[in-house]
Amino acid sequence: MHKITLMNSKGGCGKTTIATNLAAYYATKGYSTCLFDFDPQGSSVHWLSRRSESRPSIYGFAASDNKMSPVNSEQQAPADSEIAIIDSPAGVALDDAMLQALVKNTDTLLMPVLPSPIDIHACAHFIEKLLIQGGAKQNGLKMSNIGIIANRVKTNTVAYRKLHKFLDRLGIPFVASLNDAQNYVFAHDQGLGVHELNKSRNVKDQEQWAELLNWLDTKALEHSDMNKQAGNF
Numbered sequence: 001m002h003k004i005t006l007m008n009s010k011g012g013c014g015k016t017t018i019a020t021n022l023a024a025y026y027a028t029k030g031y032s033t034c035l036f037d038f039d040p041q042g043s044s045v046h047w048l049s050r051r052s053e054s055r056p057s058i059y060g061f062a063a064s065d066n067k068m069s070p071v072n073s074e075q076q077a078p079a080d081s082e083i084a085i086i087d088s089p090a091g092v093a094l095d096d097a098m099l100q101a102l103v104k105n106t107d108t109l110l111m112p113v114l115p116s117p118i119d120i121h122a123c124a125h126f127i128e129k130l131l132i133q134g135g136a137k138q139n140g141l142k143m144s145n146i147g148i149i150a151n152r153v154k155t156n157t158v159a160y161r162k163l164h165k166f167l168d169r170l171g172i173p174f175v176a177s178l179n180d181a182q183n184y185v186f187a188h189d190q191g192l193g194v195h196e197l198n199k200s201r202n203v204k205d206q207e208q209w210a211e212l213l214n215w216l217d218t219k220a221l222e223h224s225d226m227n228k229q230a231g232n233f
């Protein structure tokens with residue numbers, strides 16, 4: 001099972017939006033997909049409750065409400081699960097133990113960042129926290145398995161160019177840039193992902209997602225090669 005966690009200490013940067021869109025995408029591609037909501041706000045689970053039964057199904061876990069630990073969440077998932085998307089809370093609700101448990105339990109970590117100076121500054125602090133308190137290395141998370149996503153981008157703004165510069169400096173992969181688009185709000189309201197909207201409505205969004213999905217494919221492949229080498233099938 002490939003475990004993908006959405007994380008950033010900053011509230012409102014798009015963790016839930018990207019988590020639900022990823023879950024919807026993988027489900028529509030026929031993968032057995034789980035969505036774990038570790039945020040007490042329960043936004044991902046709420047999104048799932050709005051999803052029509054006629055859509056490809058996703059196993060949802062109100063992990064925060066049920067006081068689940070990220071470390072043994074894998075055992076709770078159905079045995080045939082292929083993808084787990086893990087939505088995490090903003091920093092205020094993320095203590096060090098929870099941060100470490102989430103980091104330990106993830107294969108790939110995605111960090112959405114908004115292109116504003118306040119968010120860039122907060123993100124830099126969070127990466128520091130992740131590396132020190134989160135013990136990324138000690139918990140087996142390599143820098144190359146962390147991907148930054150610029151979210152709600154209005155291209156060619158000064159803030160966007162600054163974000164690009166900052167990400168280049170970090171040396172952590174900058175894996176995608178998603179536009180600020182009403183499609184995300186519209187899809188969320190209906191328990192859908194943007195890939196499930198009428199294609200003519202979201203050509204640009206789908207192109208941007210292709211970059212992220214390609215990067216995740218390479219991570220999934222690396223993950224399954226590692227498992228094969230370790231003899232875990």
Ligand SMILES: Nc1ncnc2c1ncn2[C@@H]1O[C@H](COP(=O)(O)OP(=O)(O)OP(=O)(O)O)[C@@H](O)[C@H]1O
Nearest residue numbers: 011012013014015016017090152179180181184185
């Ligand atoms: N690319 C986008 N385009 C337009 N609106 C977006 C986009 N991404 C997120 N939003 C909107 O921004 C708001 C915050 O997004 P979201 O809830 O996904 O953030 P979050 O990081 O999960 O927040 P929290 O820290 O509170 O859990 C929501 O209203 C969402 O619809």
Ligand SMILES: [Mg+2]
Nearest residue numbers: 015016039043
């Ligand atoms: Mg959220």
